[in-house]
Amino acid sequence: MHSDRIRELLESVSRGETEIDEALERLRMLPFEDTGYARIDHHRQLRRGFPEVLFCQGKTPEQITGIARRILEGGSDLLATRCAPEAFEAVRADLPGAVYHEEGRLFAVRLSPPRENGLVAIVSGGTADRPVCEEAALCAHYLGCAVERHYDVGVAGIHRLLSSWERIRAADVIIVVAGMEGALASVVAGLADAPVIAVPTSVGYGASFGGLAALLAMLNSCAGGVTVVNIDNGFGAAYAAAVICGRPSRR
């Protein structure tokens, strides 16, 4: 569409219907709105294939509500992550239809019909990683993927992982969520033939240094095909998974 609009503009110039100066100006302008604190990018859905996702952390309730409304008024689905329960309480009255998921700390308003472009498996190493797992699982769901959860199949009892393997290997993308030493990513990637996205978590203490140990372990995975996102970034992993799952249908 972007190219189409430029073409239209050029055609209009060609027909003499648009002045040179005006065309020059409009060529520099891509549509966005300015809410005063955040320019929302309606083009994003076209350009990237997904709506802009609202990251709530560090924003005031007024900022969250304002951005959320504009996204919805633009006709897009809304996905808002890193939203603490109190923050959602402060905005829920202004966003009717918003569904809040407490463990995943996110809310969503779905306008479009659900899709299931591919299957994403969320594989996890410990109960304390659940919030990150749920952020990944729910984001993958809202971004259009089918999701299966395989929590607590950590490497300290490798037989648990092996017993779940037949299901896990059916996935199109495997998201491995693990804190502490992050070894699960390597073990899973050594068995899998699907892309593996590793999410280090800040779960741990002492020399885990807020997730640094798991992050470094995952980056150094001896098993090929592992890529890594930021510590605790369940959304980022889900987003990348959804992009991968969505590829074939887009060609």
Added chain:
Amino acid sequence: MHSDRIRELLESVSRGETEIDEALERLRMLPFEDTGYARIDHHRQLRRGFPEVLFCQGKTPEQITGIARRILEGGSDLLATRCAPEAFEAVRADLPGAVYHEEGRLFAVRLSPPRENGLVAIVSGGTADRPVCEEAALCAHYLGCAVERHYDVGVAGIHRLLSSWERIRAADVIIVVAGMEGALASVVAGLADAPVIAVPTSVGYGASFGGLAALLAMLNSCAGGVTVVNIDNGFGAAYAAAVICGRPSRR
């Protein structure tokens, strides 16, 4: 196939053709050979979809030759990375047919016909990143992808990137290779609708801390869909890209 062989074994037990103790033993045995210094995993091609790749760094010429021959004798293609020119000189006589790529520091012996499962774009921010770019490009090629190189389209002159964009956006996976501040990954991911795999490089000096600055920048990318591999790990990015490209055809 693995399941098939277990099934066969159970059937043989069921028919009384195999002793219990022998079955017990064989159930634990998965085929591998022991060269004395490295067990080669011929099953890998079946399990992961790609042959084992030989990482030469830290290995003696004898070890490289030994492992390479076993892989080839097993009928697999051979891809050997991080091989310095002197190391290749020391093994080339023993590996007829091996093609060495100096800039990418790797060699390969291809037995199977080339495939082009998908298109991988290598996007790069500087001349000094070339060796990592070439490792990524050549590995993607040998792992069965078509490859396009877009080198030196860094963010310090954003117009260069924009002018190449129409080609880049056609790719199934975009690998962004950048040292220094690694900003290129965010800019590309902000424009792209394909999966973006970021490779930080150790190019830089001072506070780049051997690639740490680029690594952290890429992990913190404000643009969704970026996943990251280890510093200078062109192979890792290519491997992940090949896994993603190969998925659709495998379903």
Added chain:
Amino acid sequence: MHSDRIRELLESVSRGETEIDEALERLRMLPFEDTGYARIDHHRQLRRGFPEVLFCQGKTPEQITGIARRILEGGSDLLATRCAPEAFEAVRADLPGAVYHEEGRLFAVRLSPPRENGLVAIVSGGTADRPVCEEAALCAHYLGCAVERHYDVGVAGIHRLLSSWERIRAADVIIVVAGMEGALASVVAGLADAPVIAVPTSVGYGASFGGLAALLAMLNSCAGGVTVVNIDNGFGAAYAAAVICGRPSRR
């Protein structure tokens, strides 16, 4: 036993009492239960010689209670570490028989008779290290060792340590707990002929960097025979000590 059960299964297949497909399935299945948030590994006591230990930090009271009950219902002793007083208050009504140790932040339910497989000495460098010391001492006790406490025998007054030495050297394993500069581990290991397990603590300020200084010092100990666990990981040291103490009797 694991091998025995597989043998039984194979024998059953051999006798035609079990179908191939069922055997195939059961070969992949190792017994575990799924509570919805954490799969409990009853086999652990068999495989590792100790029951699974419940790490409470980061878990909700419901999760703690749920996992604890399953462990107890499986007939194992229960040991639950890193449990804050408020967390224990929230679960104590549901876990009759649980004994809470405030300084060591753990609780236990003992079903089996106490054992004293060997003697573990806990040697400590400061009053502020007491919680970690007590975690180590109590865990070692519940995991079946006799325990002696030698607290506040730090290197700043080496004569204190020397005056307690005759007792300390009688131990089968010596656990050294120290924050700040962690020098106690080296001094003890220089004198001891028993295995020394060092636990760095996060006690200190400024350039102790949350225990990093003590951790690095212990890893670099100039005295042989020192092995190290994570910062503040009293449990880990006790577990390793119990494994060492339990070895001779198991042979």
Added chain:
Amino acid sequence: MHSDRIRELLESVSRGETEIDEALERLRMLPFEDTGYARIDHHRQLRRGFPEVLFCQGKTPEQITGIARRILEGGSDLLATRCAPEAFEAVRADLPGAVYHEEGRLFAVRLSPPRENGLVAIVSGGTADRPVCEEAALCAHYLGCAVERHYDVGVAGIHRLLSSWERIRAADVIIVVAGMEGALASVVAGLADAPVIAVPTSVGYGASFGGLAALLAMLNSCAGGVTVVNIDNGFGAAYAAAVICGRPSRR
């Protein structure tokens, strides 16, 4: 003036009006007052061209009020940064005329007429960076510059930045405020011909390590002309910008 006063003193010595010992003593004395907790430097405005700025963080209300009054009594404008709302509440009664800016966490008392020595553009990558942006914008204003704000023009949607570019490039100094990966500084500096001062922010999570990722990225910027200040140091960037803007008029 400093040299003038020394000259006067020497002349007085020359005329025999001042004793040698007294002159010796006065040569060592530069005028300052001692409030008991902070010596205020009235000479600063002469020496550096700007009044001393009061950094409130870590100071008690009594200390803030005391220092602020002395500055005002010395006839200087007052600019007080890093002042939390509660801290301002505690001092506002004692500082009539003080204007508080909540988002920028600073207050000011202006005695001199406003100046607009040059134009400073504040360019920002995200809503959560607003407090740092406002600190920079307001400090630049009080230090005598015209200010334009271009917030939320981050690199994840490069078209937003490009569409604002015509305004941004008119600035005499561009201050780029960005957390996470800090890529905005490189993109802006690649386009700009004005000095670019980069302010990394502590906005982010996980591997942003409190702004370290953005700081390193900015220091490694591949685009020339970028200089960097401390994490979250909006004031420092504004001060440097004001020094640059004020230069031409001072010659």
Added chain:
Amino acid sequence: MHSDRIRELLESVSRGETEIDEALERLRMLPFEDTGYARIDHHRQLRRGFPEVLFCQGKTPEQITGIARRILEGGSDLLATRCAPEAFEAVRADLPGAVYHEEGRLFAVRLSPPRENGLVAIVSGGTADRPVCEEAALCAHYLGCAVERHYDVGVAGIHRLLSSWERIRAADVIIVVAGMEGALASVVAGLADAPVIAVPTSVGYGASFGGLAALLAMLNSCAGGVTVVNIDNGFGAAYAAAVICGRPSRR
């Protein structure tokens, strides 16, 4: 000029002389050449006010010669930094007119007449910092500034700095180069009313950690108006200084 060419293109479309599709294509094209390994940005001089500077480190002699020639053929002055003596030996025959400065590790070819847009003072804390000082001084010179060198006026003998102060304070921009503890930047900035750009150097040993100590000290300077560039980045400081010096004349 850029806008002019777009205007011309639109006018040509308006006159019917250019096809829509061709215009669409050319709108995306900005002029650059592709040497195979590095696209040279001739527009840079227009956009940023300075020619592209060639960073030689990590480039082969062929790459250096190739890029250098293109820059010269484009009519720009050439400045090539981080060029080791051996590297210059390898390219000097191909670049007649190139002048090499050994201490500053750079070479240049000047086509345009020298300018002296402003005065840059290079202030330094130690003999071992000389290479970085010279890189800064020579780059500032070639980028069109007058330069004064004040080397070895470190804080360990503060009187040396004070005795040179009258000269230093005449500068339009002060570049402070210091390794070890980097205190010189704060002392200079406390006295100066010109912009101070601090360059930490990797000179030092032990806990200087390759310049990290000086870098952190400079970022935390208690004196306002200090901005910082990467460790050993004499060029970056000179570039920023030249941009600042060039501003007034450009308005």
Added chain:
Amino acid sequence: MHSDRIRELLESVSRGETEIDEALERLRMLPFEDTGYARIDHHRQLRRGFPEVLFCQGKTPEQITGIARRILEGGSDLLATRCAPEAFEAVRADLPGAVYHEEGRLFAVRLSPPRENGLVAIVSGGTADRPVCEEAALCAHYLGCAVERHYDVGVAGIHRLLSSWERIRAADVIIVVAGMEGALASVVAGLADAPVIAVPTSVGYGASFGGLAALLAMLNSCAGGVTVVNIDNGFGAAYAAAVICGRPSRR
């Protein structure tokens, strides 16, 4: 005395008044008491020249009271550092005669007459460093030194320091307390001929990393004669200063 007591013991053995076994035992015993949580070292005053100092952080009120009483009952002066106001409130009733200093967060009970073995100057760079300064000043006082305070003579206004210099240089030991970039230590040491002990403080933000920047700067001081203690360790600096001051009189 230690040697004397061993001599006495040997003489007693020689005279047949003490049994061999008893002597053997007593040779290993050095006098200390065991309060259950901390062995107090009454010998310390003899061995080290100062009483044991009680570090309150991380200790319960019961532990503080218990240790404090034993020290006092042993006839020593009491100095208790890092004691928060609430902690002192909880123990004050049990420790009559204890004097609390809020800014220095310490309390003391003096039994011996005050001494002034030497003069310690406390030189400081900012109002926010006051708590650490006061800890140093008060500890030096209680450990037997005369103390002079020179606060807020930071490097950003070097003339303030120079104007106080005549007094500072009279000191036997100079303690420099500084956060942020810690440059004050180098400037003072460059001027001084007395030992300089540098105390980095955690005052600052961003890239000060909790005092790390100041610590590294002080360790890398280009001025000879600077030694450094832990971040915020005012007591440590005072203790070392008192040891130095006390030396001459002890010979």
Added chain:
Amino acid sequence: MHSDRIRELLESVSRGETEIDEALERLRMLPFEDTGYARIDHHRQLRRGFPEVLFCQGKTPEQITGIARRILEGGSDLLATRCAPEAFEAVRADLPGAVYHEEGRLFAVRLSPPRENGLVAIVSGGTADRPVCEEAALCAHYLGCAVERHYDVGVAGIHRLLSSWERIRAADVIIVVAGMEGALASVVAGLADAPVIAVPTSVGYGASFGGLAALLAMLNSCAGGVTVVNIDNGFGAAYAAAVICGRPSRR
């Protein structure tokens, strides 16, 4: 024996055969020799159960020869680690009987008959870890243990490890040697009931940071019973293993 000698001395004093002063002196003397550069501790074998081990790195050939001879002349076995081939060449003529192991970089002279106190399994994740593995294996051998090597059973192909498991689990102590992400330690410890000692290696590149990634992963192992030694410290792991193996026989 130590106590016996003191007893003898006291008895001699008691009988009047030894002067008080002489006894006083001898009580302080423990036997050691002074070679001028290193005091050798012949008591060590008595006190710690093993002879002093000679760490060659950083020592001159003269120092190595000198220390080695004294150890041998004292009647102890000699084990000398971290000895590069050239260093051994320089000393071999002076140490007849010394056997050099190139891959493990160590040499030994055995005077006592070999022992096999227990079985140590060396489990390894990669060919490049061989030197560290061999240091561990050979040290364990010379310190009196039987040794089994299981190299290249890394987690990227978990089936290799499982197929070797029956042998590995027979060991008294398992030493796991792994670089990169170090996940092997967790997987092994999850399966094992013997003590697991983890040795991180510096094998890897980029974000392995010289073995830091593996070290952190091992310290954060989610599987109980793992203790850790310094990076590449094969000797340390072997020493600790030998201490553990030797315990039962010593009781």
Added chain:
Amino acid sequence: MHSDRIRELLESVSRGETEIDEALERLRMLPFEDTGYARIDHHRQLRRGFPEVLFCQGKTPEQITGIARRILEGGSDLLATRCAPEAFEAVRADLPGAVYHEEGRLFAVRLSPPRENGLVAIVSGGTADRPVCEEAALCAHYLGCAVERHYDVGVAGIHRLLSSWERIRAADVIIVVAGMEGALASVVAGLADAPVIAVPTSVGYGASFGGLAALLAMLNSCAGGVTVVNIDNGFGAAYAAAVICGRPSRR
């Protein structure tokens, strides 16, 4: 003397013998010479009590010779540290009388008669620390102290230290040199009543991180009175020791 010269100048002004302008100028001038690369501070000996020490690392032979000659021509003793053997070879012909100490990597020319202001003990933990020990010992010697060496009395065999204690405790200042875990500083300071200056060394490997482990351990010493210098900074420790030793005689 400095004050005296100012007084003389003022008297000259008072007598009308010196012009105001000339006096003004000379008041700013402190005597120094400019060799072109390093201003030598002859006043230093007066101000700090010791001559300037020449740090050779990073300087060319010409620079070393030039600075050394000026120091000698100024009538001062010369002490030149961090001078590699090859560097000394290159300058020895130009500096007759210079004595080189290879292990301590320094040379000196003594013009003044030797002094022994106090006794400095150098206490060391390992043979590999010898170069740093010797730098400390020789510098202390040349700066006017008597020196005793107690090398290789590390904590791994605490009895060695105790047996040397009677001599060590006689020292006025104790310099503790230790790499690896640096525990020796705490043990010595716990016993000593003299000032203890700790020098961490870069001896070690793996997690010693070039001396960082020892540095942190020493900064966190639980024994009071320890101050620390930079890694491997034997000179710095000696200089501080000499300043402390020289104090009493200077009063």
